Amino acid sequence: MSSSVLICDDSNLARKQVLxxxxxxxxxxxxxxxxxxxxxxxxxxxxxxxxxxxxxxxELDGVGVLEAIKEEAISVKVFVISAxxxxxxxxxVLELGAQAFLRKPINSETLVSTLQxxxxx
Amino acid sequence: xxxELNEDQQDCLxxxxxxxxxxxxxxxxxxxxxxxxxxxxSIDLVxxxxxxxxxxxxxxxxxxxxxxxxGYEGIRGEAxxxxxxxxxxxxxxxxxxxxxxxxxxxxxxxxxxxxxxxFLNVFATQIENQMSYSAPKLISEMQGKLSEHLKQLxxxxxxxLKVNINYxxxxxxxxxxxxxxxxxxxIENIKTVIDRILEEY
Numbered sequence: 001m002s003s004s005v006l007i008c009d010d011s012n013l014a015r016k017q018v019l020x021x022x023x024x025x026x027x028x029x030x031x032x033x034x035x036x037x038x039x040x041x042x043x044x045x046x047x048x049x050x051x052x053x054x055x056x057x058x059e060l061d062g063v064g065v066l067e068a069i070k071e072e073a074i075s076v077k078v079f080v081i082s083a084x085x086x087x088x089x090x091x092x093v094l095e096l097g098a099q100a101f102l103r104k105p106i107n108s109e110t111l112v113s114t115l116q117x118x119x120x121x
Numbered sequence: 122x123x124x125e126l127n128e129d130q131q132d133c134l135x136x137x138x139x140x141x142x143x144x145x146x147x148x149x150x151x152x153x154x155x156x157x158x159x160x161x162x163s164i165d166l167v168x169x170x171x172x173x174x175x176x177x178x179x180x181x182x183x184x185x186x187x188x189x190x191x192g193y194e195g196i197r198g199e200a201x202x203x204x205x206x207x208x209x210x211x212x213x214x215x216x217x218x219x220x221x222x223x224x225x226x227x228x229x230x231x232x233x234x235x236x237x238x239x240f241l242n243v244f245a246t247q248i249e250n251q252m253s254y255s256a257p258k259l260i261s262e263m264q265g266k267l268s269e270h271l272k273q274l275x276x277x278x279x280x281x282l283k284v285n286i287n288y289x290x291x292x293x294x295x296x297x298x299x300x301x302x303x304x305x306x307x308i309e310n311i312k313t314v315i316d317r318i319l320e321e322y
Contacts, residue, residue: 010161011136012129016322056139056159083143088156104140105247 002027003120004047008039008065009054009081014104018052018081021108026121036060040068048076050120053098055082055089066096079114081106124166124280124308130315131164134284137247137318138162142286145240145299149288152235153215158289167283172302173271184225185267186233187274189255190241195310196250198281198303199274200241202233205296215293226259233257236288236299248314278304282311 005028009015015032022028031048033039035057042048055062062080069076080093083104090101099118102110115121126134139162146157186202204212212228223231234257245252260270284301303311 011139012132013136013319013322014139020322056143056161058161083140084159085143085147086150086156088150104136104143 002029003049004028005030006033006039006042006048006051006076007031008033008036008051008057008062010035010057011054014054014081017104017106018111021106021111023108023112023115023121026115036062036065036068039065043069043074043076044072050115051076051078053078053080055080055084055093063092063096066093066098070097077118077120079118124282124305126164126282126312126315129319130312133315133319134164134311135162137244137315138164138284138286140247141240141244144243145236146288148235148239149232149290152232153290153293155215155290155292158291160287160289162284162286165283165285166280167302168280169272169278172281172283173268183267184229185260185270186229186237186257187260187270188233188237188257190237190252191254192245192250192252194250194314195307196245196248196252196303196314197307198301200237201300201302202229202236203298203300204229211293211295215290215295229259230257232297236297240286240299248318250314274302278306280305280308282308 003026007015007018007030019030031042033042037060039051053062053065062082066078069078078098079100079102080098081102081104085103093101100114102114142159142162146159150157184204188200190200191197212225212232213223216228218228238254241252260267282303286299288297288299
């Protein structure tokens with residue numbers, strides 16, 4: 001059975017980088033969102049198991065998405081993939097419930113090992 | 122010649138800038154021991170006159186550090202770090218200097234070098250390039266110097282790609298704007314580099 005995955009990033013290239021880094025053997029049903037508001041629409045209307053979330057985005061940023069997920073008690077495992085690598089930001093997203101913080105640009109090796117560490121696959 | 126970037130090229134450049142901006146802000150945050158708030162950068166085409174006019178209107182309240190950068194494959198441009206005077210006067214406090222320990226000019230150049238070189242080194246690494254830099258110059262204080270400098274910068278181009286990045290130091294309400302200018306002769310070169318990256322995807 002495939003896992004439902006949401007990739008949220010305002011950059012088309014960044015979304016492709018995440019897609020390309022997903023493990024080949026992992027069967028996934030992928031949805032894409034260009035900013036936080038689109039991501040919340042998807043999260044509210046369908047059951048998503050894993051989300052890869054950027055932080056610096058228009059409309060609603062990644063921190064806003066994490067706050068909404070927490071407030072609405074939406075069940076989803078969030079992995080933040082961001083260029084904003086300041087320690088304070090990394091701590092903030094973990095406090096808001098993200099499983100892990102991964103720095104951009106993402107590569108397959110890092111993504112796969114992080115997913116394995118969190119028992120996703 | 123069309124200097125505009127298509128949607129994919131613009132998206133790719135923006136993502137390269139995001140990564141570079143993230144690491145530059147991390148360096149700034151460590152240097153100032155604070156947090157730097159980031160927003161989505163903007164990319165526009167600007168004429169030499171348009172740039173000069175847009176900055177002239179507020180130049181009396183600004184200080185600017187200007188530094189040229191040069192890479193392989195004809196990648197080159199100018200990085201401008203623009204500060205409001207009220208902020209630049211506060212930098213010594215942010216850095217923890219005693220009065221007279223280091224001039225405001227030296228402090229501005231220090232902080233600008235961190236931002237510019239970190240940003241451009243990370244940017245260059247992503248495009249498998251390497252940058253060298255001219256000495257940073259502080260352009261401020263004297264009325265008219267800013268627009269004069271911009272006119273000198275733009276003497277060999279009519280159009281440039283202009284990238285605006287805002288670094289907002291939240292604890293101290295301190296704001297610094299980075300403006301990268303890539304002149305028309307280098308735009309085609311950067312488009313070639315971007316197209317090479319896009320081909321991989």
